[in-house]
Amino acid sequence: MMVQDPDTPVEKFNPALATESITRFIRDEVTKVGFTRGVVGVSGGIDSAVVAFLTARALGAENTYCISMPYKKHDPSARADAEAIAHALGAPFQTVDIAPMVDAYFAHFPEADHIRRGNVMARMRMIVLYDLSRVHRALVIGTSNKTEALIGYTTLWGDMAAAMWPIGDIYKTEVRILARFLGVPERIVSKPPTAGLWEGQTDEGELGLSYEEIDAILVELVDKRIPKDVLPERGFDREKVERVYEMMRASQFKRRMPLLPKVSTRSINHDFKYKRDWGR
Amino acid sequence: MVIKVGLGQIKPVLGDVRRNLETHLKVIEQAAAAHVDLLVFPELSLTGYYLQDLVPEVALDPGNSDVLQQLIDLSHRTNVDLVVGFVEVAADYRFFNSAAYLSQGRLVHIHRKIYLPTYGMFDESRYLAAGEVLRAFDTRFGRMGILICEDLWHPSTLYLMAHDGAHVLIAVSASPGRGLRRPDQLGSAHAWESINRSAAQSYMLYVVYVNRVGFEDGAMFSGGSELVDPFGRCLVKAKTFDEDLCFGEIDALEVRRARTLYPLLRDERLDLTLRELQRIYARRHQLE
Structure with a gap:
């Protein structure tokens, strides 16, 4: 279940x-x-x-x-x-x-x-x-x-x-x-929707995809964990799937804290593991 | 025998055993004032859930813990039996996700969580050792079993508890609520209700399900503790999301009545189950 x-x-x-x-x-x-x-x-x-x-x-x-x-x-x-x-x-x-x-x-x-x-x-x-x-x-x-x-x-x-x-x-x-x-x-x-970064900008215009299209692909890739190569068989446009996947991969750095070299026994981001709500 | 149970749906502080002990003491006093016989707290009620590297820091040795001793003493003074969740450190320094049954000044039983979820949002096996024993145990109110959260998602645990004689299944959890695509409730809450009702009516026993509330780094523990009778009917339902203390009755006669009407446990073929399990085990481990 x-x-x-x-x-x-x-x-x-x-x-x-x-x-x-x-x-x-x-x-x-x-x-x-x-x-x-x-x-x-x-x-x-x-x-x-x-x-x-x-x-x-x-x-x-x-x-x-x-x-x-x-x-x-x-x-x-x-x-x-x-x-x-x-x-x-x-x-x-x-x-x-x-x-x-x-x-x-x-x-x-x-x-x-x-x-x-x-x-x-x-x-x-x-x-x-x-x-x-x-x-x-x-x-x-x-x-x-x-x-x-x-x-x-x-x-x-x-x-x-x-x-x-x-x-x-x-x-x-x-x-x-x-x-x-x-x-x-x-x-x-x-x-x-617009990020408001320059005049006349719209998100969907800049991305070349509608949010409906992007979300439908993300739900398959992220939530359902369907392999991206399978999506074209399920009616998704291969080029669009590749673009969304690539945007996700290329932006992974934005979703992580800065890298630091692991050189000691316990290192922040590597194996010093505490939730932010520690003691809260 | 009819006993009064309390569902202590609390909001533990992550990694602060002293503050959580204070919360326990407060709720125990309220339950005692309401003449509760058995008060159940959620999984890891004394420590909080996402402990990670805090595990060794908050761990208690049942043989030498002033925190547990205070609770044991209180079970004597108030005459309320208690189930509390904590991190247990064993003599060999393994750490367990444990729940203890305390009664009349004695530590009656400890269950060490067997199935430690280590996938998706869960990471328990990285920090904790898995329990290796699954036993029902006798209390002054009859035979009971304790299971912790993920344990219940493995139907074998329920089967063993029932056939080991439990009339009351104490199911404690720290279950993060999730799933926003149902019209009525969280997907996870729906899943728990299904499990609890199914466990109760498959094995004709009471299920005392106690889940925690509060947030840890955005994980939302959603409460919804409940008491389900041996026919699978929900007798008491605690609030969703909020701390709560609610009461219900467990009547030994209802277990008898359910098992008389539906003698499924009587008819269970333990020998067949055992034989087939041995065969399946041998095949899986290529012993044949």
């Missing part, structure tokens, strides 16, 4: 149960390390909206600091959507324009391409969130979902940096179900 039948389709995802599990997770893991508050970088997109809603359920809206960190005029509606999320929750809201910081840096590197600029923006937001977490005596609640973490569609030490990832085991297509259950405004749920 299986604990979870991985053949059960995504449509069977139970958002009420997910909400119950995740809010308890946030409350437990925040409070047992002596905190009562969280800061969430709210972009106006669905992932951060869902995390803000879940954090507000777990810790109370008054303890959920929603921080909008726009870069100049990228997607002006995103800023309004970010504020709408905080407003809907009745949560404290703060805007920090990261343009002066990012522009000051790139004044030294005017030739920098959009990848460098996107990474610096993501890491600048990390700096702001960690600084404000100190101000509010809060933990940084991350917004990475399972899909983007598995394919590495993230910036290391940027948007990935957080004390916890409440939706880190929830696929993007499940996040949409969860968002509707939580009452996230429909225009936020249905707008095209």
